[in-house]
Amino acid sequence: MQAMQYEITLPADYDMAVIRARVATKGHMLDDFPGLGVKAYLMRERGVDGSPVNQYAPFYLWHTPQGMNSFLWGAGFQGIVADFGRPVVQHWTGVAYEEGVAGAGPARAAVRRRTPIAAGTHLPDLVAESVRETAQLATRDGLLYAAAAVDPRTWELLSFSVWDHAEPKEPGDLYQVLHLSQPERDALTRGRQW
Structure with a gap:
């Protein structure tokens, strides 16, 4: 599993209805994309739920690297580039994935927490704790799914979770979920990823 996200930060006075309309008309286009486990179409609005920015920031869990590559080098990502410029694409190597108790429920919110990994940290212990x-x-009420991943280039630990209610009590950046494309979510390996 590979985790991937790009963030498109928009002007403070940007009409976020444009992003909502974009997802409403184009979000379904990845609903059957080969190799994609799940894509959460995420948005933050300046001044809402503590967000300092207006941002469109989709988050992906790829079942196969071929799917991720097909997206990045294909028409899907080129539409983003044409409309917003080419964003930095962050990616992490998956270490854990779990389905939650609300697995098939509607997605309302997502939380992303990024934590730098200190140089002296014992990596096997850190990753094992992240899996736990x-x-x-x-097991938490309202969770659809959760994942953990590591960026070994910058040594950053990522925790990502999607919820069926708008205000999960988890630390991290809170996003509104506008749509989920999940063609191969059931194929994502549960538990630890090695």
């Missing part, structure tokens, strides 16, 4: 935390998170 992801499994524990999966």
Whole structure:
């Protein structure tokens, strides 16, 4: 599993209805995309739920690297580039994935937490703890799914979770979920990823 996200930060006075309309008309286009586990179409609005910015920031869990590459080098990502310029694409190597108790429910919110990994940290212990935390998170009411991943270039730990209610009590950046494309979500390997 590979996690991927790009963030498009928009002007403070940007009409976020434009993003909502974009997702409403184009979001379904990845509903059957090969290799895609799940894409959460995420948005933050300046001044809403503590967000300092207007931002469109889709988050992906890829079932196959071929799917991710097909998206990045194909028409889907080129539409983003044409409309907003080419954003930095962040990606992380998956270490854990779990389905939550609200698995098939409607997605309302997502939380992303990024934590720098200190140089002296024992990586096997950190990753094992992240796997346990992801499994524990999966037992929480309202959770659809959760994932953990690491960026070994910058040594950053990522925790990502999607919820069926608008105000999950998890630390991190809170996003509104506008749509989920989940063609191969059921194929994502549960538990630890090695």
